[in-house]
Structure formats: C-alpha cells, structure tokens
Amino acid sequence: MENVTLSAEKVIDIRFNEVDSMGIVWHGNYAKYFEDAREAFGKKYGLEYLRIYHHGYFAPLVELHFNYKRPLQYQRQARVVVTYRPSNAAKIIFDYEIFDLETGDLAATGHSVQVFVDLNRQLVLQMPDFYDVWKKKNGMK
Amino acid sequence: MENVTLSAEKVIDIRFNEVDSMGIVWHGNYAKYFEDAREAFGKKYGLEYLRIYHHGYFAPLVELHFNYKRPLQYQRQARVVVTYRPSNAAKIIFDYEIFDLETGDLAATGHSVQVFVDLNRQLVLQMPDFYDVWKKKNGMK
Amino acid sequence: MENVTLSAEKVIDIRFNEVDSMGIVWHGNYAKYFEDAREAFGKKYGLEYLRIYHHGYFAPLVELHFNYKRPLQYQRQARVVVTYRPSNAAKIIFDYEIFDLETGDLAATGHSVQVFVDLNRQLVLQMPDFYDVWKKKNGMK
C-alpha cells in the first residue's frame, strides 16, 4: 500500500521590513514562512500546535534546513508548499518549497524535523497514540 | 525636596537584519532598543519584569512613542539612554534617547508608559505597595 | 468644501513568532501591522513607496505613536484600519486602529508622520508637486 501525499500551501505577502539592505528577503525570515506553511498544514489536517498540546505534548523543532536558490524580492508574494514526509519514527518531518508567486521560480527548499516532548519537556521516543491515530486516519500504513 | 534623576544606558550592536533596503535601521526595530535599555534600567535599579511579577503584577506598555531624528547605519553601534520620569500615577514612565555611538548624533527620542495589571490581567489603578517602596528607596518624594 | 475621508484596511494573520512569553503579540510588532496597512493604503490610492521614489523622494517616518488598549492573541487575526489625516504641511500623516477581527475589540490606536526627503536625503519643506496633485485628485482642497 502506497502512502498518500499530504501537502498544504500558504501565500505570503513579503513585508518591507523582511527585506535587507541588498533589497532581498533576509534569509532568516524564511523560518517564518516555513512556520506559516506548517500552520496551514496543521489547520488543513488537524495537526495544530494546540491540538498536540491538548494531547499532552509539545512538538519542538530539532532540525531545520534551508537551501536558498534565488532571492525573493519586496513587492512580491511567496507561495510556500509544505509536504509531510512519512517516517516510522516518533517525529514530524516536513519538506518545503518556496516559490515566487509571480514568476513561479523556485526560491528555496528545506525541511524540518520535530520530536515530541511531554509537558515536563522530557523527550518521548515512543509514537504518541494520538499521532498514530492521526497517521492512520490520513492514509499512512 | 527635589527628585533625583534615575537613568541607565545600553550600547547596542546594530544587526545586519535590522537594516532595511534603504541601508538604515528599520524604524520598528527601535522598540527593541528601547526594551534593551528598559531592561538595563531594571537591572540597575531593581525593577525587572520578573521582580514586578513576583510582587503579583505585570507592567504592560500602554503607550509608546518615537521621534526619528537621523537614521542609524549598519556597522555602527547605538547608545540608548533611558531616564525615569517621576509621576504620581500608578505608572512607569520612561524617556529615551538613542545616539549614534561613533558620531554622538542624536538619532531618536521617545517615551513609554506602563501600567500595572494583576495576575488576572485586571488594571490596577492604586499604587502597588512594592512600587511605592521602590520609589521612596530611590529618592522620590 | 469638506475633505473626504481616505482609508484602507488590511487583515493580518498573527504569527506564532510575533507572540511573546506572555502569550500576546509583542508590542514592537505593531509597527509591522501599521506598515502593512500603510502599504494597503498606498496601493489603493496610488501612494506607494516606489511611486514616491519615482518622483524623486523618500518619505521616512519621523514620528510613530502607539496606544495599546487590549492584547492581541495568537490564533487570531488583526484588522488594521488606516486613515489619512489631511494637513497643510509637506507631510503624510496617518491614524491607525487595530481590531481583533473575531471579537471586534479595539486592540490599539496610533499615528505616524512622514516627511519628504530628496534622493540626497535632504529634508524638503515645500509641498512636492506630485503630492499636491495627489491631494487634489483625492478631493482635498
């Protein structure tokens, strides 16, 4: 049985204050764009921060990676596509692509890895039940 | 009896990402510089956020004002001077001056007003006891 | 003859990273929301930064003021209304109101003042021609 592909996207207005003295979006701001896309994914598929919290977990980032391909300009919009990467570990892994909405150019790619910690901030290595249910409900083996 | 003048200062390295496409510090970042100076004041005179909290209060900003005089450049340092403005109200009022450390030019002025709310976020109009003690201890009538 | 009222508005998704450890939007982020609204105004009425620049001017902020009324929460949206305040000086003055989109509560008010400088960054005290034209075209005496 094949895994389905779960993905979401978010269109982002680039802010004047996100642009640096080179006239392009400062690289550190892409973390905001990834997070916006992650939230859009959470809303679409029922995996929001608050829902995870209500199940007794936080899901902090442990890894974040960016590949910058082409600069993003002020006065443009960014389209961020986030895709869930299936894994057997107790992790939430996303791949990202950021496009210039106007030109369609790929501006950046990246990925993030989140783990689960309990409300005392202790790492949880076992798959949380709610996450197992979520995965099955969303077509994962 | 005259009030004493209480003031503190903080030297700040201007970050590359705080500079906009005009090559000058983006105006919204001055709120960070004011806050840095406010914290330096809190440490110097025992009026930190955490200390206020331990007395049962938060001190949210209700007013914040900036006058921009001359731009701040990347590769420079900003010197922020914060001065306590005495008042009979249950408020914490600060005046600020930001200087270019190298040239000594006045880059901006401003002020902030904080009120007290209790831990249920209800506004407290009476002078909190701890604040009254703090004021007397610091030479205010 | 009465002046017309020119105003624009912008709905803003509050970002996770704009919220502080108190769980509310950090006060300095309101400068971004004001700027977003100012840009929406510029697009609606033809007074964008780039258009001003093409006429040979920059319009830096010289004054920025915030009154904070009620905190903005994460997971909410902010609605920012920006209104042009007519003046006979060579200035662009805006008044702002920020509302919680869900509750309709007024979260903050404020204003900004911009002046004109030429491309050598020298202050221009006379009304620029293009701005005079813009004002007349938009119903100002």
Add this chain to the structure above:
Amino acid sequence: MENVTLSAEKVIDIRFNEVDSMGIVWHGNYAKYFEDAREAFGKKYGLEYLRIYHHGYFAPLVELHFNYKRPLQYQRQARVVVTYRPSNAAKIIFDYEIFDLETGDLAATGHSVQVFVDLNRQLVLQMPDFYDVWKKKNGMK
C-alpha cells in the same frame, strides 16, 4: 601540512522579544545569532561583508542548517562559536555551536554555506583571487 583552525565567538544577550510563548528562544532567531558570530569572525579575520563587496563580490547564503539540542531561556546569554571549515570550492563554510553561557550546555549546532556572486548577481564558480590570498594568509594550503 595541517590546516589551522580559525574560529571566533560572540556573546549575545537574549532579548525578551526573541522568546516565544513557550518561554524559550524562538528557533528562527538562531539565524540572527549565527549571523552575529559570522560578523565577529569577519572582523577578527578580515572577511567582512563590506570587504568582500569592495573586492567585487557578494557572498549570499545558499545553505543554512540548525540542530536544536536544548532550549535557550530569557534572562540568559548565548555564546556562539563559529569555526571556518576549509574547502577547495569557491565557498565560505562555517560550523556553529551555541552554548548557554551560564550552564555551558550546548543549545544548538549548525552550519552555513556561502557562495560568491559578482555585482551583477551572477554565480562565480572560480575561486576569487582575494579569497585565495585570504586563505593562504590564514594558513590554508
């Protein structure tokens, strides 16, 4: 002949506004800390952005990676160590470690890769002369 190890470090005051609603530094802010360290390296070894620019190049980031180990708290300071990673490619590669200054705990690691583009923003695959000179001067084969 062995390569020498070039490294620099920077101590950073964690700002109130860099902390999220979990009470820890928001992950995206680490890009600022890395950049602060990179600048400290540039000053120490003569590889600043402006110097690179004066030689006719920009050095944009093409890759940025973070591994988050332990959260950083407000009221603490971060110590960022940046180490130059020798390479035969026309790239500037740095490795980073962020420590909690008080506890000495390792909070995060990461790396960045920069390439050279000319002033027309065209990628330069050959080693720029100035960079070759810089590498030799700093003990690299």
